[in-house]
Structure formats: structure tokens, C-alpha cells
Amino acid sequence: MGTVMLASAAGQLPDDPAWFRAVNHFSRATGWLHAPVSAYAKYGVVLFALLLLWGWWTARGTGDLSRMAAALWAPVGMLVAVGLNQPIVHGVDEARPYAALPHVLVLVSRSTDASFPSDHATMAGAVTAGLFLVSYRLGLVGLVAALVMAFARVYVGAHYPGDVLAGLAFGAAVVLVGFVVLRRALLWLVEMLARTPLRPLLTAAPRPVEAPRAPVAS
Numbered sequence: 001m002g003t004v005m006l007a008s009a010a011g012q013l014p015d016d017p018a019w020f021r022a023v024n025h026f027s028r029a030t031g032w033l034h035a036p037v038s039a040y041a042k043y044g045v046v047l048f049a050l051l052l053l054w055g056w057w058t059a060r061g062t063g064d065l066s067r068m069a070a071a072l073w074a075p076v077g078m079l080v081a082v083g084l085n086q087p088i089v090h091g092v093d094e095a096r097p098y099a100a101l102p103h104v105l106v107l108v109s110r111s112t113d114a115s116f117p118s119d120h121a122t123m124a125g126a127v128t129a130g131l132f133l134v135s136y137r138l139g140l141v142g143l144v145a146a147l148v149m150a151f152a153r154v155y156v157g158a159h160y161p162g163d164v165l166a167g168l169a170f171g172a173a174v175v176l177v178g179f180v181v182l183r184r185a186l187l188w189l190v191e192m193l194a195r196t197p198l199r200p201l202l203t204a205a206p207r208p209v210e211a212p213r214a215p216v217a218s
Helices: 004-009 016-028 031-041 045-062 065-092 121-135 135-157 163-193
Strands: none
Touching: 016 031, 016 135, 016 163, 031 045, 031 135, 045 065, 045 121, 045 135, 065 121, 065 163, 121 135, 121 163, 135 163
């Protein structure tokens, strides 16, 4: 009982330990899901990298440089979000569920890092927000992938539900606020690069043909 109360005090939501135990109980009852969910919890970052590439390709195909600015900001914003998350993780210093609760099923290697907010969820939330800036439909794909990642991190015993919810929100907020602040600078940079040999990487639209100059009368 004392251990559960200690976990409740450390958790970032009032019912975090109870919700975690409900998911952990579900995990014990679904052994057939252990392999795919554990693999996604550990290596799902590859999917998000592919989604970022998809976002770049989508923006390039539209010929809209403002979308390309968003597509290029998405991976940068994700890295910024994960970087900013580290001081929060160390500052809160929340113990992992398996360190605070007894008899927990853990399907991944036990980390010595703190639990709140989840780095994986922060990454997923940041990528999803960046994808929404590029394409609503692509953002929905990212949202589904992010929610599955958040659930997977709880399912494998690595985080409380509050850890992943906070990570999703924080990652998305950093990317969206950053884009609002930097949008003009990003668009200027993309427009400048579009006038260089890098243009094919930024847009599939042909380079505008400059009108011939009128001859100067002598």
C-alpha cells in the first residue's frame, strides 16, 4: 500500500498507477501482442522518420514553398522538442513504474532514465504536429502512429499514462509554437534556397522563366 501511495505521489496524473496497472494487466493477458508491440515501442522511431520523409515529398510535390518550410521545420522542431524535454525529465526525476510498483510486467530493457515526460511520446507528438502543418491527411496518419506509440510505451511497462500524454502534448506544442515564431524566417530561407541548384529538392514546380529585358536605347 505504501509503495502504491508513493507511486501515486510521483505520478503526474492522480490515477496514473491505477491506469498503468490496468494496461499492465491487459499486457499480461495478451501474450500474442508482446512481440509486435515491444518491437514498435523500441523501433517505431523508424516509422516516424519515414513519415517525415513522406511529408517532405508531399510538400515538394505541391510546389508550395510554405508547406516545404513546414516540412523542413518538422524534423528540426522534433529535435528541439526532445532536447528541451531532457531538463524536464531530469528536473521532475520521476521513477519508472517498474521501480515504484511491485510485480510489474516489463517487456523492454529497464532504463535508468527518469520517466516523465516520455522521450518517445515527445518525439511522436512533435512529428505529428509537423505533419499536420504539411498535410491534414498526413497529420492524421502521424496521429494514429503517435497514439499507438504512446500506448505501446505504457503496454511494455516503461511509462505511466501521464508520462506519454505529457510527452505528446509537449512535443506538439514545441513544434507548433516554434513554427509560428519562425515561419517568416523559414519561408525566407526556403525561397532563397529555391533560387539555387537545390531547388529540385524543395519543389517539383519548374523555375519561373524571367521575361527578357527590353533593349536599352542608345
